[in-house]
Amino acid sequence: MNAIAIKHNDEIIDLQTAKELGFEGEQIHLDNSADSLEVLRHSTAHLMAQAIKSLYPDAKFYVGPTVKEGFYYDFKTESEIGEGDLKKIEKQMLSFAKKKYEIEKYTISMDEAKEKFKDDHLKLAVMERITDDRVSIYKQGEFEDLCRGPHLPSIGLIRYFKLTKISGAYLGGDSKNEMLTRIYGIAFADKESLKDHMTMLAEAEKRDHRKIGNEMNLFTFREEVGAGFPIWLPAGGRLRARLESLLYKAHRKRGYEPVRGPEMLRSDLWKISGHYENYGENMYFTKIDDVEFGVKPMNCVGHIKIYEDELRSYRDLPIKYFEYGVVHRHEFTGALHGLFRVREFTQDDAHIFCTTEQIEEQIIEVVDFVDKIMSTFEFDYKMMVSTKPEKAVGSDEVWEVSTQALKNAMDKNNLPYEIDEGGGAFYGPKIDIKITDAIGREWQCGTIQLDFNLPERFELEYNGENNDKIQPVMIHRAILGSFERFIGILTEHYAGEFPMFIAPTQVAIVPIADTHNAYAKELSDKLIDINADSEIYNKNDSLNKRIRTAEKTRVPMLVIVGDEEVEGKTVAIRDRRTREQYNLSEEEFLKLIQTKVNEVNF
RNA sequence: GCUGACAUAGCUCAGUUGGCUAGAGCAGUUGAUUUGUAAUCAACAGGCCCGGGGUUCAAAUCCUCGUGUCAGCACCA
Known part of the structure; x- marks a missing residue:
């Protein structure tokens, strides 16, 4: 079997480039190894582009990378392309593949490339992101494309592929930019693997919580009720009640007190908290006797008012309030997705008011709590420390101190985490718990947020040892995140076959x-x-x-x-x-x- | 919100180029049957064909505006 590429200095180098630069290295053959699939799928993306170009001559192409689930290509054409056209494109791809065009490579200077593609605003946009002096062009038959490779030696090697999805995608991933058409596909070295992959996707579909939720009468949605407002049916109600009761005990054991804040609070409060300014577009507002109220998108303000209800001493801290808090958020229609993304949901929310010295132990206790629950359900999860976002309240110093406090707590206890730059809440940095669901998707569920800002804005205080007024720190945290999303994930995780302790019927x-x-x-x-x-x-x-x-x-x-x-x-x-x-x-x-x-x- | 697709009975789906009373399976109800480990038989009932508006002699079917759903993008628990 001939090589399709080589591995040189741990990098995949295609044969065209190896020949050009005289590189040698371990051969990569056409099989289902990660390296091989990388090359195969990248070339399949080009083959798709070639087919699209022949069917839609005005098509212009942006980028066509390989991704975890295959490959895609973003392009623009005046024609409207829908799902029904995928078959047509696949057919055209096969007919090109049969011609076994060699994939040739040549390089030109950046200036030449800019001249060559001067009428192609998408290619010019691609080149803006490249800093090299020279760029490479890959050519197969009549079709050529600016690309850094690596590619197969010939498109004749591409046989087992399928175009899976078509949709829009913003140029450069920015919603301010124009929208391009994106087609996703998958390719394998052999027929069996492609078939297995398609079977796997079909199996995953059978686990879809929307389908199982319907079959098991867990929940439903109705057009006349409104998008994103779930209706819990008796079976779902029983499952939820079991989760709630388990969790209630778990909170009590850890010193949390159950509380309940109102569903709507006066807008003045949301102005103090910063929600009005920073989160307002996601909130629902109404007026009562000319006074504006905001329906709560979070439970923290209510809990702050509970904290303020008495004078607090350092001896009282930490104070932990928890609530199955119903919140409303205005999500974009396109974001709604079964129970995973809704407009009304119930968080297993809690707020810990503590001293600066207590931060670390409290964070660790919560992380431990999270682990206890996740491991009970046999979930894989990872933790991400998210830093200051663009829209934020509070000074950089406070952000720095609190972000560092989170990292310290994790580091000292050897807890692994990744960094999500700019992913924090507007009032503080956070540790997000991301669960990997049954079909490999990641979902943010639990979250632990450290907040110096709201205590300051609401002028919270407690009496210190010397009877001085000290500002407490707030930790916002949810473990399941929301009952809705978590039950959705559980449903897919167990394919509806819930273990006895939470099953709707035992x-x-x-x-x-x-x-x-x-x-x-x-x-x-x-x-x-x-x-x-x-x-x-x-x-x-x-x-x-x-x-x-x-x-x-x-x-x-x-x-x-x-x-x-x-x-x-x-x-x-x-x-x-x-x-x-x-x-x-x-x-x-x-x-x-x-x-x-x-x-x-x- | 954006791009594309879609919406017919409680559920899953048929319904031809616009043309007679819109169909099926499952679920439901009723009756017969009283069963020992994955579908007994029969009858009945069930529809503003997502909602406005329009085109047409005629609309489930075509156009249009909404609403909702799906895939992805962007945004997020």
């Missing part, structure tokens, strides 16, 4: 005939006593049908009761996953459920 009871209904009801009542929900499947259907229906609800445990069970006070258990069947006495069964329902504590 047990499905299937009586064999009507004569067994009484025993089923008796079991159901006893289950309620041990905090387990059950459902009795005694509809006028065949036994098989009712078992099938119960299985399809994804309930963790199925019990069948007939004459034998009624007589012997037992249950026949059917494990949904393994399809194993076994019998337990009623007593053993209740004990088993009780154990499983209570096995988790954060």
Whole structure:
């Protein structure tokens, strides 16, 4: 098998360049290794551009890189291209690939390149980002493109690819710029891998929380209610209630007090906090008797008012308030996405008021809390320290001190983190917890924010040891982030097969005939006593049908009761996953459920 | 918000170039059946074809403005 590129000084060098510069190195062959796919997909992007250019001669091209999920190319044409056109483009790509054009490379000076592409504003925009004196051009058949490579020696090597998505994308990723058309695609070295990839995508789709949420009656959205306002159905309500109650205990153990602030507060307060100025466009406002109110987008102001309700001493600190706070935010319509992104959601929010000296231990305690919960759900997550954003309140010194405090807490405890420059909240830097979901997407859930600014703006204080007035520090934190997003992620993570301790229904009871209904009801009542929900499947259907229906609800445990069970006070258990069947006495069964329902504590 | 696609029964979807009373499966209701581990049989019911407005002899179908959904961009818990 011939090489498609070489590895030189740890860099992928295509054969064209290797020949030009006389480089040698380890050969890269056409397979599904990361290096090979990098080259293959990059060239597939060019092949796509070639096909687009032939179908839409006015097309101009911006950049066409490889990304985690394949490759894309951004381009501009006067024609309207939709999803239906992808097939046509694929077909054209295949016909070019069959011609097995060699991919040739030549270099020209930057000035020559600017002259060559003088009518192509997109290429000129690309060149603005290049500092080199010379640029390379890759050519296949009639088509050529400014590109730094690396590329395959010939497009004839490209066979197994698929165009997956089409959409718009802003030039340079900036919403102030014009919008280009972007087509995403994927390519592999062999047919099987492409097929596997497509299967994997289809499997991922089956886990979509919007689909499962509908099937399991967890939640719904309705056009007449409004975009981004979720409606929680009974099954979803039960799941949520379980999470809430677990979390309530976890907070109490850690010294948090439950509180509740109002849903709307006067705009004057949002002006003091800085939300009016910095977050106003995401807020909803209304008037009551000529006084303007803002619906809360965050819970901090309410908690500040609770702090202010009494004089505080250093002996009281840290004070920790928590609330399942319902917040409203005006999100762009295009951003809304199932439960992942909504306009009304409930945060598992808390605010810790503490002394400067207590910051580190408090941060560590919260990070530990986060870890406890994430590991219970077997989530991978990472932490990002986010620094001062463009829109912010407070002096640079305060930002510097607080950002450093966050980093110190992490460093001292050897906790790994990445930096997100400019990603902080407007009132302070934060540590974001990002969960990786079932199909590899990252979601920001938990967040820990350090805030010197709001205490100053609201002139919060406590009495110090010498009876002097000292300003406390606020730590804003949420662990799940919001129940909505977190339950969405959980749903996809478990593909709807929730573990017993949060499942909407713990047990499905299937009586064999009507004569067994009484025993089923008796079991159901006893289950309620041990905090387990059950459902009795005694509809006028065949036994098989009712078992099938119960299985399809994804309930963790199925019990069948007939004459034998009624007589012997037992249950026949059917494990949904393994399809194993076994019998337990009623007593053993209740004990088993009780154990499983209570096995988790954060 | 931007680019593109889409919206028909509770759910999943048919519905031809505009043309008769808009269909199916599942779910639901009723009846028969009383079942021992993944679909018993039958009947019935269910629709402002997303909402305004327009074109036309005629609109689920074409145009237009909204609303909502999907993919991505940008923004974010």
